Structure formats: C-alpha cells, structure tokens
Amino acid sequence: MKEYKAMKSLSKIMNYVLPDCKEVAELSSNSLDEILPFKKRLGLKLHIIMCKFCRRNNEQLYLIRELIRKKLSSSENGSTEVNRRLSEESRQRIASLLKSNDISHS
Amino acid sequence: MGSGMTELNSKPEKKILNAERWLELYGDILYRYSFRYVKDKQSAEDLVSETLLAGLKAQSSFAGQSTEQTWLIGILNNKIMDHFRKSKREISFDEADIISNNVDEDFAQSGPDLGNWKPNRRPAEWMVDAADPVELKEFWLYLNKCIEGLDIRLSMVFVLRELEEMDSKNICNVLSISPTNLRVMLYRARKQLRFCLEKNWIRTLPDDKE
Numbered sequence: 001m002k003e004y005k006a007m008k009s010l011s012k013i014m015n016y017v018l019p020d021c022k023e024v025a026e027l028s029s030n031s032l033d034e035i036l037p038f039k040k041r042l043g044l045k046l047h048i049i050m051c052k053f054c055r056r057n058n059e060q061l062y063l064i065r066e067l068i069r070k071k072l073s074s075s076e077n078g079s080t081e082v083n084r085r086l087s088e089e090s091r092q093r094i095a096s097l098l099k100s101n102d103i104s105h106s
Numbered sequence: 107m108g109s110g111m112t113e114l115n116s117k118p119e120k121k122i123l124n125a126e127r128w129l130e131l132y133g134d135i136l137y138r139y140s141f142r143y144v145k146d147k148q149s150a151e152d153l154v155s156e157t158l159l160a161g162l163k164a165q166s167s168f169a170g171q172s173t174e175q176t177w178l179i180g181i182l183n184n185k186i187m188d189h190f191r192k193s194k195r196e197i198s199f200d201e202a203d204i205i206s207n208n209v210d211e212d213f214a215q216s217g218p219d220l221g222n223w224k225p226n227r228r229p230a231e232w233m234v235d236a237a238d239p240v241e242l243k244e245f246w247l248y249l250n251k252c253i254e255g256l257d258i259r260l261s262m263v264f265v266l267r268e269l270e271e272m273d274s275k276n277i278c279n280v281l282s283i284s285p286t287n288l289r290v291m292l293y294r295a296r297k298q299l300r301f302c303l304e305k306n307w308i309r310t311l312p313d314d315k316e
Binding site: 025056072 | 159223269
C-alpha cells in the first residue's frame with residue numbers, strides 16, 4: 001500500500017511536468033504520421049507508462065492501422081470493397097467518352 | 107467541346123493519350139475512392155470520367171508539385187463534394203468549421219480533472235485477436251460503417267491516409283489544407299473511429315475501477 005501511495009504522489013508530480021491526456025491523445029495520433037520531436041515523444045512515452053487509458057488509446061490507434069494494413073494486404077484474394085475495380089465495359093465507356101471529348105478532332 | 111481553336115500548340119494527340127494513360131493507371135483507385143462516397147457503380151463511373159475530362163482541360167495547371175495520382179484525386183475530391191452538395195443534407199465542407207469547433211468532448215473542460223478523460227469516454231480494454239480472419243472481416247465491416255458516420259472531410263483525410271496510404275504532404279495538396287489542420291482532422295477522425303469501433307464492434311472487458 002505504501003508503494004501505491006508513493007506512486008500516486010509521484011504521478012501527481014509527473015502530471016505537472018507531462019502533457020495531459022488530451023495532449024497525449026493528440027500526440028498518439030500525430031505519431032502515426034510523423035516523427036515527433038524528442039520532448040513530445042518523451043512526454044508521450046512517460047505519460048503512457050502511467051496512464052492506462054492513454055496507453056489503451058495509443059495501442060488501439062496502432063491496432064486499427066495494423067488491422068487495416070492486414071486487410072489491404074490480404075485482399076488480393078477477393079473482397080470487393082478493397083479490390084473494387086472498373087469493369088472492362090466501364091473502362092471502354094470512359095475511354096470512348098474521352099475520345100469523343102477530344103479537342104483534336106475539331 | 108469547342109475549345110479547339112485556342113489549343114493550337116498544345117499537341118492534342120498527346121493530351122488524349124495522357125487521359126487514356128490515366129484511365130489505365132489510376133482508373134481503379136479513382137473508381138474505388140468514388141464508390142466509397144457515392145455507393146453506386148454508375149455514379150462512381152461518371153465521377154471517374156468527369157475527373158479525367160477535367161484533368162484533360164486543366165492539364166496545363168498540373169504544376170508537378172504532386173504526383174499525377176494525387177493531382178487527379180484532388181480533382182475527384184472536389185467532384186465528390188459537389189456531388190454531396192447537390193444531393194445531400196447539410197454537411198460541413200469547410201475544414202475551418204471542423205477545426206474551429208475545438209470543444210473536445212472526450213476530455214474534461216474544467217475542474218480538477220481538466221484535460222483528463224471523461225469517465226464515459228475512457229478507452230476500454232479491447233479483446234481483439236488480430237490474427238483471426240473472422241475478426242478481421244468483422245473489423246473491416248464496422249470500420250467502414252464508422253467511416254460513413256464521419257463528417258465527409260474527416261472521412262476523406264482518414265481514407266487517404268490509412269486506406270490509400272498517402273503521405274501527409276500529398277493529402278494537404280489534395281485537399282488544400284494546411285499541415286496543422288490535417289493533424290487536427292486526422293486526430294478527430296481517429297478518435298471518432300476508435301470510439302465508434304469500441305461501441306459497436308469490440309467486446310470489451312469491464313473495467314476495474316480506477
């Protein structure tokens with residue numbers, strides 16, 4: 001219990017130094033798109049060690065990306081939404097439309 | 107269309123070749139992207155042809171700061187938004203609206219908990235087996251439903267970033283937004299999607315109280 005109390009007060013102190021949950025949520029998202037500056041990266045990491053909600057949020061954002069990548073790479077074998085293609089007829093229709101709008105024939 | 111006279115020096119044969127090449131190279135991605143928004147084959151196909159025609163006309167404005175693909179997707183995006191403007195109820199098209207609405211409903215706005223998760227918004231523990239193909243299929247289903255629930259601008263940034271794997275710089279070009287606004291929009295999109303997935307798809311573990 002003593003350790004628990006110590007942890008509590010430690011985390012109170014850290015809260016002054018570290019970004020709050022709102023900022024951390026933004027950093028989690030940003031970290032998916034760019035390499036964060038050192039200070040922000042550190043703030044994110046330390047906060048996440050201590051705060052399970054932000055840790056989950058961070059993990060889940062990365063999981064969502066991972067699942068999307070998995071889905072996209074697995075879908076050569078089917079799955080229309082990912083693999084939706086112009087049909088041959090559509091292609092031809094569009095191609096002839098392009099030709100009929102062709103300014104070179106004027 | 108009758109702009110032939112002014113185009114004497116611009117090698118029209120080459121222009122039309124370009125459009126055919128675009129159709130060949132980018133037809134599928136333009137179509138897939140259109141379909142996500144208009145949800146029927148004919149309208150999606152129409153948007154693709156409109157985009158390529160607009161591209162033909164605007165070819166000289168293609169300055170090459172972006173790839174041809176991003177340039178065309180940029181044109182397509184505008185067409186999609188026009189389509190929605192004509193057909194749909196109110197949607198916020200202006201990212202300024204999205205950005206300036208900076209009330210973040212997930213976090214306490216005041217009091218001792220300022221900046222902390224509101225209790226009903228705290229992320230729950232997810233029980234997901236990423237290796238299970240059935241779960242992956244389910245995920246995909248719900249993800250797409252949740253994307254549909256997003257504001258269209260937010261949905262576009264998310265789809266371009268995560269599903270088309272476009273980098274931030276190109277997305278800024280395509281949607282004509284600043285890097286800062288893109289950051290905010292991606293953050294909002296991801297946050298809403300995470301929450302939507304948690305509420306609709308995920309089996310969560312009850313939280314031991316904090």
